[in-house]
Amino acid sequence: MSPTLVRHQLHSGSTRCDGPPAPARSRARTRDWAEIQERMLVPLYEAAYDRLGIGPGTRLLGLGCGSGLALLLAAARGAQVSGVDADESRLELARERLTPDGMPEHTRVVSGGLEAAAPGDAAFNVVTAFHPVGCVSTVEGLTASLTAAAGLAERGSAVVLGGWGPVERCATAGVLRVAQRLAEVPDEHGAGGWQPSGRDDLEDLAERAGLRPDGSGRVACPFGYADVASAVRGLLSTGLFDAALAVTEQRQVEKELAEALHPYQRADGTVWMPNVFRYLIARTG
Numbered sequence: 001m002s003p004t005l006v007r008h009q010l011h012s013g014s015t016r017c018d019g020p021p022a023p024a025r026s027r028a029r030t031r032d033w034a035e036i037q038e039r040m041l042v043p044l045y046e047a048a049y050d051r052l053g054i055g056p057g058t059r060l061l062g063l064g065c066g067s068g069l070a071l072l073l074a075a076a077r078g079a080q081v082s083g084v085d086a087d088e089s090r091l092e093l094a095r096e097r098l099t100p101d102g103m104p105e106h107t108r109v110v111s112g113g114l115e116a117a118a119p120g121d122a123a124f125n126v127v128t129a130f131h132p133v134g135c136v137s138t139v140e141g142l143t144a145s146l147t148a149a150a151g152l153a154e155r156g157s158a159v160v161l162g163g164w165g166p167v168e169r170c171a172t173a174g175v176l177r178v179a180q181r182l183a184e185v186p187d188e189h190g191a192g193g194w195q196p197s198g199r200d201d202l203e204d205l206a207e208r209a210g211l212r213p214d215g216s217g218r219v220a221c222p223f224g225y226a227d228v229a230s231a232v233r234g235l236l237s238t239g240l241f242d243a244a245l246a247v248t249e250q251r252q253v254e255k256e257l258a259e260a261l262h263p264y265q266r267a268d269g270t271v272w273m274p275n276v277f278r279y280l281i282a283r284t285g
Contacts, residue, residue: 027089032234033067034066034093038067040222043219043277044277044279046073047217049074049077055077056078057078058074060126060127061082061126061128061149062130063127064130065091066085066094067090067097068094070130081098124149126157128162146159146205146211147209161202163201164197165277166199170275171223182253183243218277219276223273225272231271
């Protein structure tokens with residue numbers, strides 16, 4: 001395995017929806033993402049990898065790779081992985097996961113543009129964009145990044161796009177609406193964090209990026225936490241509440257978030273919210 005991790009900002013000045021820019025995020029919050037929240041999407045990663053047969057011979061580029069869990073799972077299957085992300089804080093954790101002491105000397109960790117993630121001897125044959133998901137405000141930037149990534153991939157390579165499933169099948173949707181209300185951002189404006197997904201959102205994104213849809217699937221991704229406090233920390237680490245935090249005291253955001261979580265708290269104190277996520281497999285031209 002030769003992991004390459006690169007700091008890369010989405011085009012057009014867009015912000016990520018699964019986390020704020022690195023200068024605004026504390027180390028503790030980054031750890032909350034890596035230790036509490038990131039694992040919630042493992043079923044999505046594994047379903048896409050199973051469908052594509054990720055393994056030896058796969059040269060995978062992860063857009064918005066975060067702290068590297070999806071890359072680590074692909075590498076464990078034998079894939080060569082590279083990742084780009086706008087957040088240097090999360091990339092530090094990804095480097096810790098993917099380049100521990102004792103790794104071969106040919107393992108590279110670099111900083112630079114998207115092109116710096118490209119392997120020197122061969123193009124990518126799989127590109128993933130699991131993040132951002134459910135964030136309308138980043139569509140233009142993600143489209144540009146997908147277009148650029150497709151240019152680094154072999155013809156006919158798979159591109160995986162991930163997103164929220166139908167809102168009626170996502171218990172977390174009601175909790176995330178707290179962020180919209182506190183930020184005083186109307187749903188139709190498509191800003192301020194999470195937005196309900198439309199039926200063809202992923203297909204529309206693929207079309208804008210010049211990709212050809214080639215199958216899709218749905219995956220159960222329940223959000224489970226040890227207690228309400230952990231749930232609050234995990235959800236705040238996503239960045240979906242940043243617009244609310246910009247106009248409302250953190251104490252108030254945490255209070256209203258905790259209240260919204262109470263219907264999902266079980267007798268033993270744990271929090272459990274069933275969700276369905278969706279992925280689309282598209283192909284480069």
